[in-house]
Amino acid sequence: MPNFEELTVGDVVAxxxxxxxxxxxxxxxxxxxxxxxxxxxxxxxxxxxLPGVLAHGMLTMGISIQxxxxxxxxxxxxxxxxxxxxxxxVVPAHGHAALSVTATIGALDEEAKRARVDLTTTFxxxxxxxxxxxxxxx
Amino acid sequence: MVNPDIQGKRYPxxxxxxxxxxxxxxxxxxxxxxxxxxxxxxxQSKGYADLVVPPTFPVVIQEQSLTLVLSDPxxxxxxxxxxxxxxxxxxxxxxxxxxxxxxxxxVASVKSLGGNHMVTFETEIxxxxxxLVCTAISTLVVRGE
Numbered sequence: 198m199p200n201f202e203e204l205t206v207g208d209v210v211a212x213x214x215x216x217x218x219x220x221x222x223x224x225x226x227x228x229x230x231x232x233x234x235x236x237x238x239x240x241x242x243x244x245x246x247l248p249g250v251l252a253h254g255m256l257t258m259g260i261s262i263q264x265x266x267x268x269x270x271x272x273x274x275x276x277x278x279x280x281x282x283x284x285x286x287v288v289p290a291h292g293h294a295a296l297s298v299t300a301t302i303g304a305l306d307e308e309a310k311r312a313r314v315d316l317t318t319t320f321x322x323x324x325x326x327x328x329x330x331x332x333x334x335x
Numbered sequence: 336m337v338n339p340d341i342q343g344k345r346y347p348x349x350x351x352x353x354x355x356x357x358x359x360x361x362x363x364x365x366x367x368x369x370x371x372x373x374x375x376x377x378x379q380s381k382g383y384a385d386l387v388v389p390p391t392f393p394v395v396i397q398e399q400s401l402t403l404v405l406s407d408p409x410x411x412x413x414x415x416x417x418x419x420x421x422x423x424x425x426x427x428x429x430x431x432x433x434x435x436x437x438x439x440x441x442v443a444s445v446k447s448l449g450g451n452h453m454v455t456f457e458t459e460i461x462x463x464x465x466x467l468v469c470t471a472i473s474t475l476v477v478r479g480e
Contacts (some may be wrong), residue, residue, distance in 0.1 A: 215367055221365075224365045225365040225366070228399070245415070254419040259365070259391040262391065267371075271387070272368075272390055273383065274429075275390040275426070276426050279422065279423030280421065280422060281420065283421050
């Protein structure tokens with residue numbers, strides 16, 4: 198558990214890389230109940246004009262908070278977490294899509310003992326989430 | 336197309352959802368959570384009665400309420416044209432395995448933007464004592480014809 202008093206705005210508190218494969222998409226579909234076919238069928242993804250099979254936005258969101266959860270050691274301290282979905286993550290049939298997540302302290306609320314952690318999630322050198330922010334209660 | 340008249344509409348309370356320990360583990364694995372998120376004794380060492388859900392888990396509950404909207408003939412939402420715009424979860428307290436949850440969705444706004452519609456839903460999630468535990472806020476973009 199990190200010490201709130203030692204945090205400074207701009208501190209990079211966590212960084213982690215993830216590999217998303219088609220297996221990951223099937224696993225997430227089952228776990229979440231989101232069986233939209235654009236997340237596992239190339240023919241349907243193509244038919245609706247997508248660049249390929251896409252990762253569920255909620256999977257990208259769900260993964261992106263994990264470095265923060267590991268850093269604080271307790272998912273229950275994440276009080277508020279929001280993102281905008283700005284760019285799709287295309288997952289190839291073979292190999293994987295590489296996601297990179299960096300968590301930086303964006304703001305500190307000394308009175309409430311809360312830290313805002315800003316997340317940067319990149320795929321193929323562009324960010325895929327906008328305004329990805331989590332408030333952590335200390 | 337989205338019927339703008341559904342702005343402000345409140346959908347009925349969903350039936351109770353019991354958060355299962357193995358479901359939490361399954362979801363944690365799917366979002367690539369670290370091993371300790373699935374470890375009961377680790378959760379108990381932090382003072383929890385059972386496993387704490389990953390921060391995005393309430394999407395499972397939100398989905399139940401959203402199903403009501405998508406199948407509502409009055410809303411006229413064409414699911415094949417829906418893209419997820421943004422998502423937020425605001426917690427009043429952590430959710431753990433063993434919680435029995437219900438949800439109630441309100442259509443917060445329907446906006447028109449460059450041929451697309453943006454619909455924002457607020458789903459309030461309550462525990463068995465009817466206390467608010469989390470609000471899930473979701474904006475769907477419905478692409479124009």
